[in-house]
Amino acid sequence: MNPIIIDGKETSRKVLHNLRTDIAQLTQHGHTPGLAVVLIGEDPASRVYVDSKVKACEELGIYSQKWVLPTETTQKELVQLIHQLNADDRIHGILVQSPPPAHIDEQAVILNIDPRKDVDGFHPINVAKLVLEDHTGFVPCTPLGCMELLNTYSIPTQGKHVVVIGRSMIVGKPMAHLLVSKQANATVTIAHSRTADLLSICRTADILIAAVGRPGLVTADFIRPGAVVLDVGINRVEDATRPRGYRIVGDVDYGSVQPLCSAITPVPGGVGPMTIAMLMSNTVKACKLTCGA
Numbered sequence: 001m002n003p004i005i006i007d008g009k010e011t012s013r014k015v016l017h018n019l020r021t022d023i024a025q026l027t028q029h030g031h032t033p034g035l036a037v038v039l040i041g042e043d044p045a046s047r048v049y050v051d052s053k054v055k056a057c058e059e060l061g062i063y064s065q066k067w068v069l070p071t072e073t074t075q076k077e078l079v080q081l082i083h084q085l086n087a088d089d090r091i092h093g094i095l096v097q098s099p100p101p102a103h104i105d106e107q108a109v110i111l112n113i114d115p116r117k118d119v120d121g122f123h124p125i126n127v128a129k130l131v132l133e134d135h136t137g138f139v140p141c142t143p144l145g146c147m148e149l150l151n152t153y154s155i156p157t158q159g160k161h162v163v164v165i166g167r168s169m170i171v172g173k174p175m176a177h178l179l180v181s182k183q184a185n186a187t188v189t190i191a192h193s194r195t196a197d198l199l200s201i202c203r204t205a206d207i208l209i210a211a212v213g214r215p216g217l218v219t220a221d222f223i224r225p226g227a228v229v230l231d232v233g234i235n236r237v238e239d240a241t242r243p244r245g246y247r248i249v250g251d252v253d254y255g256s257v258q259p260l261c262s263a264i265t266p267v268p269g270g271v272g273p274m275t276i277a278m279l280m281s282n283t284v285k286a287c288k289l290t291c292g293a
């Protein structure tokens, strides 16, 4: 089989291009969308993600604030900043990069974000809106990006069996809700680390979505020939042959899986670039909702 290689870079470029018109119009009417990105600590991977989010804002004409707080920042200080950002009219979206240091109670922080500015879709109000299929809420960016890829590549979901490996609040659970919604009409199985006979379940998938953070977990024997595979994993593995000493791989063993699929996302260049594009899209949506555009 000669699979379609799903190009997340190109698809994200299209999403960003389409946002430009909206951003220009909003700005003309005095409503420039604004995003605040908050990073606590020094985690190098998180720094890269935060910088690329700010860069995307700059390229699009979205106003941005980058807050890099020391690891020792207290819960109280962080919540104070969140309240300040809630009250800042220039800011329509607030994102606290996950994971924060261990002494921070992430859920308590999220509860302090105004749900109308929660462009990550992590606040319980937005989780509920996703489940209720209330489209005024915000959906987490990575699963939203996966849906965008399926739509762009005209991959049907109606009546299909989708197996999502991973039950996180960032990817697995919202992914399953989007797929089972009346817009997508898929039949969804959520598998996780305690699932019995993962392999047999995955082999029944028309669409397999891997979001567990385990490099190369999904091998050829997991794949029903002709399946569509979306790889959400972004894992650093040691590689002495690379200048940085590591390379990025997904949760899917691309080499063995790719020949069996009808379509597959590579890592890097698949789901990854979509996350930022959908963050920009959610920020524009937040701006539109607050200014009534």
Ligand code: GUN
Pocket (backbone or CB within 6 Å): 095, 096, 097, 098, 099, 120, 141, 142, 170, 275
């Ligand atoms: N860390 C990894 N992915 C994400 C994301 O989508 N949002 C936030 N806030 N942190 C993350």
